[in-house]
Amino acid sequence: MPEAFVITFVAIALLVWLILRRSGDVPVDSFYDPSDGDRQPHKWGYTDTIFEFDGPRSVRVTGSRYPLAGYSMPYFVPFAEEVLGVAITPEEMMPEVPRQEPPPPRVHADFDAALRQTLNDDQVSTDDADRIVHSHGQLSVDEIYRLLYLGALGRVVDIVLYPESEQDVRHIVSTAAGHGVCLVPYGGGTNVSGALTLPQNEERPVASVDMRRMCNILSLDEENLQATIEAGISGKQLERELGARG
Numbered sequence: 001m002p003e004a005f006v007i008t009f010v011a012i013a014l015l016v017w018l019i020l021r022r023s024g025d026v027p028v029d030s031f032y033d034p035s036d037g038d039r040q041p042h043k044w045g046y047t048d049t050i051f052e053f054d055g056p057r058s059v060r061v062t063g064s065r066y067p068l069a070g071y072s073m074p075y076f077v078p079f080a081e082e083v084l085g086v087a088i089t090p091e092e093m094m095p096e097v098p099r100q101e102p103p104p105p106r107v108h109a110d111f112d113a114a115l116r117q118t119l120n121d122d123q124v125s126t127d128d129a130d131r132i133v134h135s136h137g138q139l140s141v142d143e144i145y146r147l148l149y150l151g152a153l154g155r156v157v158d159i160v161l162y163p164e165s166e167q168d169v170r171h172i173v174s175t176a177a178g179h180g181v182c183l184v185p186y187g188g189g190t191n192v193s194g195a196l197t198l199p200q201n202e203e204r205p206v207a208s209v210d211m212r213r214m215c216n217i218l219s220l221d222e223e224n225l226q227a228t229i230e231a232g233i234s235g236k237q238l239e240r241e242l243g244a245r246g
């Protein structure tokens with residue numbers, strides 16, 4: 001009799017768990033917390049999640065995005081040292097150096113004026129920090145090393161443009177073609193292959209075209225499982241939007 005009670009109880013608990021899971025109360029992918037947050041400007045990831053020493057030979061992950069966050073990991077450093085063959089100690093950590101100012105932007109007045117016929121002021125930036133962020137990938141380790149520990153990237157983009165519509169993109173492309181300006185599309189900036197690196201000896205002005213404001217789903221064909229999506233949406237945004245539509 002007690003066995004029957006226990007089996008019934010377990011079966012009901014399992015059923016409730018399955019119903020909650022289906023209704024979304026329990027995230028299907030609970031491997032990490034994908035909520036938005038401040039991102040590292042030059043590196044992959046969020047500012048709330050880093051490895052830090054919590055003892056001379058032990059590290060932990062900060063924040064609460066990952067299940068392992070907060071746990072002291074005394075075996076990680078010895079493991080990494082054995083695999084990499086180098087000593088890892090707090091004293092060996094290289095401090096970041098202040099960023100050097102990039103060279104002045106090479107944008108000419110005619111190009112700038114022509115752009116602003118269609119683009120608003122907040123769609124055009126020659127801010128140094130914007131230019132640097134748009135001139136490297138977040139996982140191209142050589143670029144990040146040069147930037148964080150040597151202070152400079154070399155050639156950086158001269159201007160950053162933020163189109164918000166297809167019409168903006170057409171205007172940017174035709175204006176750049178008419179003024180001999182190179183365009184480099186920018187999506188999430190995650191590239192691992194150095195594809196955002198500029199040739200060091202490029203003499204022409206270079207404009208980064210940041211697509212992230214174009215992040216709409218234009219059409220969704222539920223029957224054929226096809227969607228038309230603007231080029232700047234991130235995978236996470238897309239997943240969230242599609243999830244909200246069932």
Ligand SMILES: Cc1cc2nc3c(=O)[nH]c(=O)nc-3n(C[C@H](O)[C@H](O)[C@H](O)COP(=O)(O)OP(=O)(O)OC[C@H]3O[C@@H](n4cnc5c(N)ncnc54)[C@H](O)[C@@H]3O)c2cc1C
Binds near residue numbers: 137184186231
């Ligand atoms: C943690 C991690 C895991 C990964 N795992 C995988 C994996 O399993 N498989 C895999 O294939 N890749 C993987 N990648 C690589 C990933 O696919 C690329 O980093 C990503 O696709 C680049 O997209 P992005 O929008 O960040 O492009 P960016 O880094 O912004 O740009 C990369 C290149 O694409 C160009 N570009 C960007 N947007 C456009 C656009 N709209 N139109 C035309 N050109 C454009 C840029 O000019 C640049 O040359 C991984 C990356 C990370 C960070």
